[in-house]
Amino acid sequence: MSLSPDAVRSALAQVIDPHVQTDLVSAQSVRGVGVDGGKVAVELQLAYPAASWHETLAAQVRQVVGALPGVEAVTVAIGTRISAHRVQKDLTPLPEVKNIIAVASGKGGVGKSTTAVNLALALAAEGAQVGILDADIHGPSIPMMLGLQGKPESPDGKNIQPKLSHGLQAMSIGLFLGEDTPTIWRGPMTTQYLQQLLTTTLWQGLDYLIIDLPPGTGDIQLTLAQRVPVSAAIIVTTPQDIALLDAKKALKMFEKVEVPVLGIVENMAVHVCSNCGHAEHVFGAGGGEKMAAQYGVPLLGSLPLDIAIREQADAGAPTVVAQPESDIARSYRSIARQAAARLSQQAKNKSIAFPNIVIQNT
Template sequence: MMPLNEADVRAALDGVVDPHAGRGLVALGCVRGIGLDGADIAVDIVLGYPARGWHEALAATVRERLSALPGAGRVTVSVASRVQAHKVQKDLTPLPNVRNIIAVASGKGGVGKSTTAVNLALALQAEGATVGVLDADIYGPSIPKMLGLQGRPDSPDGKTIEPKRNHGLQAMSIGLLVDEDTPMIWRGPMVTQALQQLLGDTRWEGLDYLVIDLPPGTGDIQLTLSQRIPVSGAVIVTTPQDIATLDARKALQMFNKVEVPVLGIVENMAVHVCSNCGHAEHVFGAGGGERMAARYGVPLLGSLPLDIRIREQADSGAPTVAADPDSALSLAYRDIARRAAAQLSLQARNRSLPNIVISNT
């Protein structure tokens, strides 16, 4: 029997397809080391996205695959994750202390975008990332209520502000700076300026991801924000019904025009299961998100049910992933978070260097 060699091990590893990224482990570039000691094999895998909930299952799959190689002895597998900063729109640079910004958008209101955004942020955190949330809906901020945040943020120097924190997330919203009942009667340029200040003046601390909950629609405000904020990727939220996917397609095309990669589509309120009889009904139609994803060649990150618990938990200030972390709903959000982050990990990394000025003094 021929002794094992590294080529055999690599071929076996590339046969293990990452279900979140859709590629083999070698093709993904996440196999960082292969050690051979006689018949014994040691493999070091570093994923480019947070996947704490999948590490053990991946390690078990790799051990099983490598143990099946002829002549294989003991197999040791190490799995970790490391999040890198990825490219943003041309002429923009990532923010200090924020590796990646993920914009969550929809073409229309009422599709559960904000609820999806906060649960996505909590899910990324549950998978091992450091995460923040920025509420970009100046006219109708809802993030403070959803995250149970109260009180004005602190400003240590009178120029910058500390993010509010709850459930482990860092968060900022205009809703924390004005009275809850005060309407924001501002024109577009004021809204854009306010959001840029909230983003740039907040003292974000070592974020792997900043999830931005964009206002609904694709008007001047959304387009301007998409051009001025250094976004690494976008997630589109829709319901299955045709009128919702029609508007969601506009949001997707907006990001294409400003060269922001769309990481995928989340289909919200896909099915309702009666809590009394268990009957499943597609209240808003079926398959709209899947058809949209196929049409534009982007992944369907996942489908979420129309479930009263999601609404009740968000209204109470403890969204589903925080309130019931082991539930099927939370696991669905975590799978969506892994898929979105995995798609981002496939994008080019940010290679920009700070400007260095050398002067004779």
């Protein structure tokens, strides 16, 4: 019996995509199958960026397809097609921005901004076009973390160009202020400025815009939820009970305004002594996992309490770019892939019809 495309597709149905927890065929990731005698060509298209996983995926495909009778050679091409996804009712996506992901926490001091920056860099490292907006008007930290200096330029006196750093497009009120200049504004002025910063920045071809929110559930968070087209949110917490208590409030806020929560990131989960290797759960253990189970959202990953994360962010080169092959950087990239994959399973926004397609031979 001669080899058929249907037989190849049946074999591909045995390959599970761990990021969406289903097989390639059910996930509609198989774009094409070609059979020429004993030669088989498989074209896959993922709906989320996962460059660091492509080779592993290609190897799995070659293994299962290569085991079919009559197969002599298997070539695999993997592409990425990132779509715009549905936002809150009555809102439409921003021009040049397919998806906005809010990174939030209930309280300060949990490493939310550091996590937001590293996740943005991780998405970019996985193959997406990414921007980051510092929405912490009163405590902007993104400029330092990305090593940004100087005020943004304006081509027309009305709009502003985002700053570029490590492949990210970035914007923050901190770029317009000195390091020791406080933002002494009341709520309405703060929210108005945030909207202006978001809409007058000339973002260019972004698959994802990460918004680093200030802690809490106040004016800025409410403005974002009601007036900014957000596709989804990620909650950052530590295992500490008091941090979890506030993180739950942030999660419930997004639920009430109908913004899907992609999952929870547990920061500072464990500290490993650099001298003796002893591991200690300084802020408690298992809190993020319990919260995820309680609210039916995934725990996207746990990150350690490590001095290198702080030092690298302070130096303007966060871990994902400073030590891209480190275990911590791999954790950030894993979290980024899982979050993007979760978003890819949500309903699409059809007002943006033709996303970019990138094919990579593997």
